[in-house]
Amino acid sequence: MRALMIVAALLLPTGLAFGAIDFSNFHNPTQVQTEMENLVSSFPTLARIETIGTSLEGRQIKALKISDNVSTNEPNEGDVIFVAAHHAREWISVEMTLYLAEYLLTHYATDSRVRADMDNLQIWIVPIVNPDGVVYSWSSWAGICPTDPSNPRYWRKNRRVNGDGTFGVDLNRNWGFEWGLNSGSSPNTNNDTYRGPSAFSEPETQAIRNLVTNATNLKALVTYHSFSELFLRPWGYSTSDPPGESTLKSISDRSIAAIAAVHGHTYSDTIWYTASGETTDYLWGSKRTAAFTPELRPGPGGVVGFCPPPSEILPSNQENLPAALALIHDAGAREVWIKDHPADTGQEPSAVWTSSGWSHAFWESPDIWTVPATLDQGATVDLHVRMHNHSGGPVHDVTVDVYYTDPRISLEFPNPNATLIGSWTGTVPPAGREVTLPWSVPIGTNSWGERHWCVGAVIKHANDMPLTTEAQRTSNVGIRNFNTTEIIAAGTLNIAATNYLAVASELLVNIDRSSIPEGWKVFLPEKPIGEYKVGGVKGIHRKAKLLDSKGILLEPGETVNIPIRVEPPHDVDPDKPVDIRVHGALVPLVAGKRDVVNGNGYTFRVTGRKPCRQCEDR
Amino acid sequence: MKIARLLLCWIIGVIFLGCEHMAEHGVGNAVNLDPNDPRPVLRISIDDGDEIDLLRQQLKVEPIYVKDGQLYLSETKGIREKLDELGYRPIQMTPLDVYERVVRIERRGAESEMIQVGVELINREPHYWIVRGTLAQLRALKRLGYQLGTLGPNEPAPREVRIVVPTTKDVQQVNQLHVDIYSVEETKLGIIIYGGAFDAQIDELKAHQYVVERMPVTKQEVKP
Numbered sequence: 009m010r011a012l013m014i015v016a017a018l019l020l021p022t023g024l025a026f027g028a029i030d031f032s033n034f035h036n037p038t039q040v041q042t043e044m045e046n047l048v049s050s051f052p053t054l055a056r057i058e059t060i061g062t063s064l065e066g067r068q069i070k071a072l073k074i075s076d077n078v079s080t081n082e083p084n085e086g087d088v089i090f091v092a093a094h095h096a097r098e099w100i101s102v103e104m105t106l107y108l109a110e111y112l113l114t115h116y117a118t119d120s121r122v123r124a125d126m127d128n129l130q131i132w133i134v135p136i137v138n139p140d141g142v143v144y145s146w147s148s149w150a151g152i153c154p155t156d157p158s159n160p161r162y163w164r165k166n167r168r169v170n171g172d173g174t175f176g177v178d179l180n181r182n183w184g185f186e187w188g189l190n191s192g193s194s195p196n197t198n199n200d201t202y203r204g205p206s207a208f209s210e211p212e213t214q215a216i217r218n219l220v221t222n223a224t225n226l227k228a229l230v231t232y233h234s235f236s237e238l239f240l241r242p243w244g245y246s247t248s249d250p251p252g253e254s255t256l257k258s259i260s261d262r263s264i265a266a267i268a269a270v271h272g273h274t275y276s277d278t279i280w281y282t283a284s285g286e287t288t289d290y291l292w293g294s295k296r297t298a299a300f301t302p303e304l305r306p307g308p309g310g311v312v313g314f315c316p317p318p319s320e321i322l323p324s325n326q327e328n329l330p331a332a333l334a335l336i337h338d339a340g341a342r343e344v345w346i347k348d349h350p351a352d353t354g355q356e357p358s359a360v361w362t363s364s365g366w367s368h369a370f371w372e373s374p375d376i377w378t379v380p381a382t383l384d385q386g387a388t389v390d391l392h393v394r395m396h397n398h399s400g401g402p403v404h405d406v407t408v409d410v411y412y413t414d415p416r417i418s419l420e421f422p423n424p425n426a427t428l429i430g431s432w433t434g435t436v437p438p439a440g441r442e443v444t445l446p447w448s449v450p451i452g453t454n455s456w457g458e459r460h461w462c463v464g465a466v467i468k469h470a471n472d473m474p475l476t477t478e479a480q481r482t483s484n485v486g487i488r489n490f491n492t493t494e495i496i497a498a499g500t501l502n503i504a505a506t507n508y509l510a511v512a513s514e515l516l517v518n519i520d521r522s523s524i525p526e527g528w529k530v531f532l533p534e535k536p537i538g539e540y541k542v543g544g545v546k547g548i549h550r551k552a553k554l555l556d557s558k559g560i561l562l563e564p565g566e567t568v569n570i571p572i573r574v575e576p577p578h579d580v581d582p583d584k585p586v587d588i589r590v591h592g593a594l595v596p597l598v599a600g601k602r603d604v605v606n607g608n609g610y611t612f613r614v615t616g617r618k619p620c621r622q623c624e625d626r
Numbered sequence: 627m628k629i630a631r632l633l634l635c636w637i638i639g640v641i642f643l644g645c646e647h648m649a650e651h652g653v654g655n656a657v658n659l660d661p662n663d664p665r666p667v668l669r670i671s672i673d674d675g676d677e678i679d680l681l682r683q684q685l686k687v688e689p690i691y692v693k694d695g696q697l698y699l700s701e702t703k704g705i706r707e708k709l710d711e712l713g714y715r716p717i718q719m720t721p722l723d724v725y726e727r728v729v730r731i732e733r734r735g736a737e738s739e740m741i742q743v744g745v746e747l748i749n750r751e752p753h754y755w756i757v758r759g760t761l762a763q764l765r766a767l768k769r770l771g772y773q774l775g776t777l778g779p780n781e782p783a784p785r786e787v788r789i790v791v792p793t794t795k796d797v798q799q800v801n802q803l804h805v806d807i808y809s810v811e812e813t814k815l816g817i818i819i820y821g822g823a824f825d826a827q828i829d830e831l832k833a834h835q836y837v838v839e840r841m842p843v844t845k846q847e848v849k850p
């Protein structure tokens with residue numbers, strides 16, 4: 009008996025081969041569940057099924073988590089989410105997610121790149137966001153595509169009982185960013201774009217939102233739909249470009265090219281109409297997480313496009329796979345990077361998108377410094393930039409551009425007012441590389457009369473695409489004040505903060521007291537901060553009251569100037585400058601988990617002077 | 627006397643048969659025109675979806691729907707005071723003017739006459755109209771003698787339409803009429819939009835001078 013058991017154990021599959029899932033026909037919801045279970049039993053250490061919510065009719069919404077150490081949450085790893093079937097009739101979208109899951113799991117052992125990405129990431133695949141709708145869409149299926157759009161096969165929404173005789177909410181109009189615009193969704197329950205009674209009113213959208221907010225380090229989300237062969241990016245609600253458009257477009261362009269390379273189908277990136285309350289807008293608008301909506305096969309046409317021949321499934325899957333893998337690789341790769349701050353391990357995204365699409369910088373990088381450390385105007389100094397390499401091998405063709413800027417004009421790199429100090433292109437070995445450039449320290453003061461400049465470095469490299477953000481989100485680092493601000497008896501340091509998120513937010517400002525010696529007094533303003541504001545709208549105050557927020561309230565794009573009062577001690581030593589570090593963070597005024605979005609900080613090097621005759625004469 | 631009785635039975639029989647005949651071509655099951663919820667209804671002004679989301683989360687507000695920047699909600703215990711405290715000015719509404727139904731209305735007389743009570747036409751079916759109305763409006767129709775019935779399965783049924791428009795701006799115009807757009811394609815003939823629309827939307831599309839082609843529902847369905 010024992011011998012028999014051993015033989016049986018040896019015969020157990022140690023892994024499914026790619027191609028084991030049959031894509032010659034559509035999988036109904038039960039079959040989808042079976043395929044997910046098969047993947048988990050074939051790859052128990054790499055895949056597991058998690059229930060992320062329950063639909064209105066009580067069906068479980070399932071996610072397949074794919075990662076090394078799959079049963080543990082690894083917050084340092086990036087997360088990528090793929091979902092399908094927000095819309096019930098779009099069966100082909102479900103197939104793509106199964107195909108992707110099978111590809112990843114069956115290639116872990118043999119493909120070093122897939123393996124590295126799965127080791128670096130937690131990949132979440134939700135084949136059916138809308139189980140009630142999908143079950144309804146399958147309910148009368150007899151193997152023939154109807155031409156009547158009222159046939160259940162073409163059901164789009166979930167199955168909410170709206171209470172007025174109609175059914176369903178369009179789950180892709182129910183997300184909470186710019187929800188409720190009549191231009192991109194309908195207030196009428198009978199319409200197929202009915203947005204629901206409120207944002208996130210539906211348990212199905214809540215489930216995906218919770219997956220998004222519980223992901224500890226979300227890098228990207230893809231939501232598959234059908235049809236008409238498009239690759240869409242934010243905004244959905246508006247025809248204008250979002251912040252970070254160039255980055256989103258670069259990912260989109262690359263994805264479209266990758267899709268076209270497989271079977272020659274060139275997906276378009278334009279639809280000419282708006283959709284409000286849709287998934288990718290929430291991701292980008294509220295979270296600054298890149299998100300895309302591929303509309304799969306077939307090409308444009310009538311309602312039967314939702315019911316393509318099963319022979320379209322495999323080519324649709326095949327052509328969309330490389331784009332998905334590239335996005336995953338982007339999210340997983342950490343090759344060349346610079347520390348934002350001394351504790352930066354290169355794991356987490358840090359700085360975030362600005363309205364112009366450039367990155368906000370952090371000002372405490374230990375990887376940018378000058379020799380000598382104390383600067384004189386007009387002097388030429390050596391500017392050092394240190395790059396780290398996580399790839400395991402040499403990385404060639406890395407370019408680093410180093411700029412200085414007037415921090416009172418812009419805190420972003422690069423920006424139109426930034427001055428290029430120099431560029432370097434070369435190979436970064438596994439141990440990292442230090443680059444030295446000569447810099448002639450500017451003469452005179454910045455626009456606020458301070459001798460205060462910031463230096464930032466921007467890395468460009470093909471393997472550090474925008475999503476890894478080493479290039480555009482993490483590596484854009486600054487350096488502290490060079491020349492000191494002199495404060496006689498008492499003075500004011502002015503900082504400005506902008507809400508670069510697209511939602512109303514609370515600004516939190518912290519002064520790092522650890523760097524301030526005893527005797528020095530540093531105060532945030534006592535006046536209500538609103539008095540320093542440029543503008544303000546009423547609704548934001550109600551939201552703040554609902555959340556009992558005590559911070560500074562900022563509308564999207566709004567800037568606040570904050571004067572910080574500094575009083576050196578009476579016996580201050582003018583030869584001992586003091587670093588005053590101020591840091592800001594934004595907390596969006598939204599429901600659910602409120603992720604704190606770290607902003608940039610300032611470091612002022614301040615020299616205190618006694619109020620003496622000589623000082624006043626200076 | 628016997629004859630009279632027989633005649634009465636016969637008349638009753640005719641009436642009975644007549645009623646059955648009505649039901650066959652008629653409007654189906656009776657509609658409940660009582661408010662969905664016995665609780666009073668309040669209305670407040672809101673800014674956006676985030677605010678509703680916050681109201682739901684923080685105050686456990688129960689939204690009924692949002693229209694034109696106004697949130698309609700059920701009056702739960704203490705909610706009015708809490709809203710007052712936060713600077714909202716809740717206005718009490720008549721539930722009959724808030725709750726709506728989408729129903730069948732017996733086709734009788736002119737459509738223009740029927741919609742005078744304020745209901746919104748959705749579809750024209752051979753024997754009935756499908757309309758959306760508040761309970762108050764639908765009660766008024768009932769008082770006027772119209773028969774009301776609940777929707778049948780898959781109703782209201784969208785019609786598949788093909789609209790050829792000259793510019794990309796027109797695509798957004800069509801979208802704003804809440805047509806369920808299936809696909810959009812730029813061709814030499816113009817931009818072809820396929821979508822699902824109800825009869826009232828088709829009317830509106832035509833009022834905007836768009837050429838709307840209603841696609842036939844074929845008997846021979848397409849083999850996938």
Ligand SMILES: [Zn+2]
Pocket residue numbers: 094095098180233234
């Ligand atoms: Zn869709």
